[in-house]
Amino acid sequence: MNSDYLIESSNSTKPMSIRQTWVRWVALALACLIMIGSYMCYDFPQTLQDQLQQPPNNYSDTQVNLLYSVYSFPNIILPLIGGYLIDFIGIRKGVFAFTFILIVGQGLCMISEIDSVQSYALLVIGRIVFGLGGENLCVTQSTIVSQWFSGKELSFALGLNLSISRLGSVMGQFMFPPLYNINQQIFVPLLVGTIFCAFSWGCGVGLNLMDKYADKQEGKQEVKLSEDDKIKLSDIKKLGFDYWLICTSCVLNYICFFPFMQVLQKYLINQFGLNSDNAPNFMSIPYFMSAGLTPFIGLLVDKIGKRGYILICASCIMVVAHFTMLVVPQSDTASTTPGYVSYYFIIPFILFGIFYSLYAAVLWPCVPLVCEPKIVGTAFGITNCIQNGGLAIAPLITAAIISNTSKDNGYFYDQIFFICVGLVCIVINIMIFIVDRRKGGRLNKGFRQLNEEMAEEQEYDDIQRLDRNSRKKSITAKRSFAF
Numbered sequence: 001m002n003s004d005y006l007i008e009s010s011n012s013t014k015p016m017s018i019r020q021t022w023v024r025w026v027a028l029a030l031a032c033l034i035m036i037g038s039y040m041c042y043d044f045p046q047t048l049q050d051q052l053q054q055p056p057n058n059y060s061d062t063q064v065n066l067l068y069s070v071y072s073f074p075n076i077i078l079p080l081i082g083g084y085l086i087d088f089i090g091i092r093k094g095v096f097a098f099t100f101i102l103i104v105g106q107g108l109c110m111i112s113e114i115d116s117v118q119s120y121a122l123l124v125i126g127r128i129v130f131g132l133g134g135e136n137l138c139v140t141q142s143t144i145v146s147q148w149f150s151g152k153e154l155s156f157a158l159g160l161n162l163s164i165s166r167l168g169s170v171m172g173q174f175m176f177p178p179l180y181n182i183n184q185q186i187f188v189p190l191l192v193g194t195i196f197c198a199f200s201w202g203c204g205v206g207l208n209l210m211d212k213y214a215d216k217q218e219g220k221q222e223v224k225l226s227e228d229d230k231i232k233l234s235d236i237k238k239l240g241f242d243y244w245l246i247c248t249s250c251v252l253n254y255i256c257f258f259p260f261m262q263v264l265q266k267y268l269i270n271q272f273g274l275n276s277d278n279a280p281n282f283m284s285i286p287y288f289m290s291a292g293l294t295p296f297i298g299l300l301v302d303k304i305g306k307r308g309y310i311l312i313c314a315s316c317i318m319v320v321a322h323f324t325m326l327v328v329p330q331s332d333t334a335s336t337t338p339g340y341v342s343y344y345f346i347i348p349f350i351l352f353g354i355f356y357s358l359y360a361a362v363l364w365p366c367v368p369l370v371c372e373p374k375i376v377g378t379a380f381g382i383t384n385c386i387q388n389g390g391l392a393i394a395p396l397i398t399a400a401i402i403s404n405t406s407k408d409n410g411y412f413y414d415q416i417f418f419i420c421v422g423l424v425c426i427v428i429n430i431m432i433f434i435v436d437r438r439k440g441g442r443l444n445k446g447f448r449q450l451n452e453e454m455a456e457e458q459e460y461d462d463i464q465r466l467d468r469n470s471r472k473k474s475i476t477a478k479r480s481f482a483f
Contacts (some may be wrong), residue, residue, distance in 0.1 A: 105130025
């Protein structure tokens with residue numbers, strides 16, 4: 001406790017807000033846990049892919065991948081109206097509602113796997129409902145966290161939020177297969193996933209109560225989304241060519257990563273000799289690396305800049321990772337010993353972890369650097385719409401490739417598809433670098449340098465505004481005199 005705090009607290013009759021005390025770290029912990037259930041259950045089709053394709057389900061590759069597509073389909077539209085929806089119901093009510101929607105969606109998925117039900121249609125409906133809550137929950141969570149932290153602490157808080165959330169995926173990959181083995185029923189891991197969603201809902205209720213008490217202390221009304229955070233279609237015409245390049249880079253790079261991860265379990269089982277029990281443990285390597293590295297890479301990039309270079313480097317690493325998956329020895333070529341497991345896939349997995357950590361840390365901060373401040377909300381929303389559109393279509397494409405080709409059980413041409421898209425990503429990122437360089441190279445500057453430039457621009461604008469006001473007064477005076 002410093003002297004400033006003592007002076008302020010002794011001279012003021014108004015109690016200090018809990019947002020300025022250690023309680024804010026409790027709020028951050030609750031905010032981090034809000035997304036655990038969402039991330040954990042989002043990836044269950046990937047984690048339990050082999051089990052879903054066994055009796056009594058016998059789902060095809062297309063049916064399994066469709067579970068990801070139907071999650072993304074609602075999120076093509078939701079970002080367009082999400083800001084107004086959240087503003088209408090309020091941030092705190094939004095946290096309550098969206099976490100509850102996750103419970104309902106995951107609960108429907110769980111019920112669909114009861115022996116007496118066994119309904120793929122109900123499973124799809126559950127995933128759609130689940131998708132309705134996930135996108136908006138991220139917005140409400142970030143908005144509340146921003147009220148509890150400011151300055152340099154905000155970057156750390158949001159980075160920690162993202163890291164802890166991704167650990168939810170890792171938890172699911174470690175927990176779901178052993179839970180399935182209890183009685184060979186998918187119902188059991190889905191039940192546990194529903195319980196974790198309920199736990200996240202409870203954390204949301206706790207955070208809401210703390211946030212409401214803090215607002216009461218400070219004499220404020222509940223915070224609402226600012227107009228800048230909402231999507232205005234009229235602002236689309238203000239988005240420049242560099243923004244659309246970044247948007248294209250986002251959807252193509254994520255197409256090369258997430259749909260690949262969604263078919264990874266069968267890939268490891270069929271090509272590298274793993275089984276459905278241990279394959280998910282290795283699948284968590286990229287996510288685990290990202291959870292640990294992304295916040296620190298983000299802080300480093302904020303200091304040194306070089307975003308254009310890192311975007312190109314990240315996509316090159318991703319292409320090398322996919323190519324390495326093709327050429328490393330696999331279980332059927334590395335040895336004639338029955339049951340032989342080839343662990344060479346760990347090399348490209350580490351590369352995927354590096355790619356995901358670099359790209360996630362660099363891409364999203366690029367958006368506000370190429371857009372006017374007043375249209376940043378629109379820019380982020382449009383990017384999310386297009387990203388979800390790509391993530392809705394790509395799983396169906398990869399499933400079709402695997403189902404209709406035979407070389408390496410269909411995974412050879414699946415990797416060729418990802419490599420080709422990845423090469424396009426490299427070209428797009430090079431174009432981003434060239435366009436940005438011609439416009440002054442903002443993407444490659446650290447935030448200290450950017451802030452200095454913004455201060456100079458603001459000072460220049462103030463001088464220009466004063467000059468304009470002086471001229472207006474002069475003209476008004478002349479007109480008055482002439483009249």
